[in-house]
Amino acid sequence: MSAATLLTRLYPPAVRERWGEDIGHEVSASGIRSWPDALAGAARLWLHPADWPETFTGQTRRVLTVALFALTAVTGLLLRSAEPSAAVTAGFRHPATSLWLVPLLFGIGLAAPLPPLSGEALRRVTAAAVRTLAAPATAVAAMCLTAWSGIAEHLTGLADAAMVLYYWLTLGFVAFRLCTLVAHIARTAALPTTRRLSTALLYVGTGLALAASQNLLAAVGTAPRPGPLSESLALGLLAATAISTGRDLRRTRA
Incomplete structure (x- = not known):
């Protein structure tokens, strides 16, 4: 499992379903320097469920x-x-x-x-x-x-x-x-x-x-x-x- 895939899985399910592919591509393209921002983004979204999209x-x-x-x-x-x-x-x-x-x-x-x-x-x-x-x-x-x-x-x-x-x-x-x-x-x-x-x-x-x-x-x-x-x-x-x-x-x- 790549680091980009692992980091993407840390995001809330609805966020992964809507933007997971884009997040993974961005982390892969930016490399290790984007890992702290990806982690912080996942944590921030978990604390703000009002910002989540809903697929159902x-x-x-x-x-x-x-x-x-x-x-x-x-x-x-x-x-x-x-x-x-x-x-x-x-x-x-x-x-x-x-x-x-x-x-x-x-x-x-x-x-x-x-x-x-x-x-x-x-x-x-x-x-x-x-x-x-x-x-x-x-x-x-x-x-x-x-x-x-x-x-x-x-x-x-x-x-x-x-x-x-x-x-x-x-x-x-x-x-x-x-x-x-x-x-x-x-x-x-x-x-x-x-x-x-x-x-x-x-x-x-x-x-x-x-x-x-x-x-x-x-x-x-x-x-x-x-x-x-x-x-x-x-x-x-x-x-x-x-x-x-x-x-x-x-x-x-x-």
Whole structure:
């Protein structure tokens, strides 16, 4: 795969369908010096969905619905990869430090595509879920069986590294497949309205901003550590992305 093709694929689907060939030609002709501009252009367009063309009705809402769930999956992987912080918990026993989950979950609920309430539609969704999640469920089951057997505790060297790699690949695979399922459901489900979707993005961004703030405030007065600071920065960037996209989406209702 050429660099021009890869960079073109970073653009929103509707932009690729309308101008992808021109973007690819321009990147190929300009060479490596155009790569930063191409990356910046892709990022800028993802933050401005009101500027996207539509090749069919509801395309922008469908893409952003899947993107919102992908952003949530990235957040989950980020929090799992970082050193656990008492400032950002997720449990009923710690309501104050779990408060960031309230707007996040509310936003996810607002953005959820709703399949038609019919037996046939529900059967199709169930069949799609089984097909999409069977492989990741098998991978998770194998990982759990390995952990419960106690084998993982005795691994060293390359075997231990391979187990850690398998763990993270499995988590990434699960996240990818869940987003794939959302994309499949969104093809036939009732998508959220533009207003509802923009509100959902703002709520998700608010939850992530709250998590970043809680994590950052907990680090004040303690010895600076790269882990919590990096986690706060990443959560802040994800929050800014969601809030910026949600605000821009509202322009389509103007």
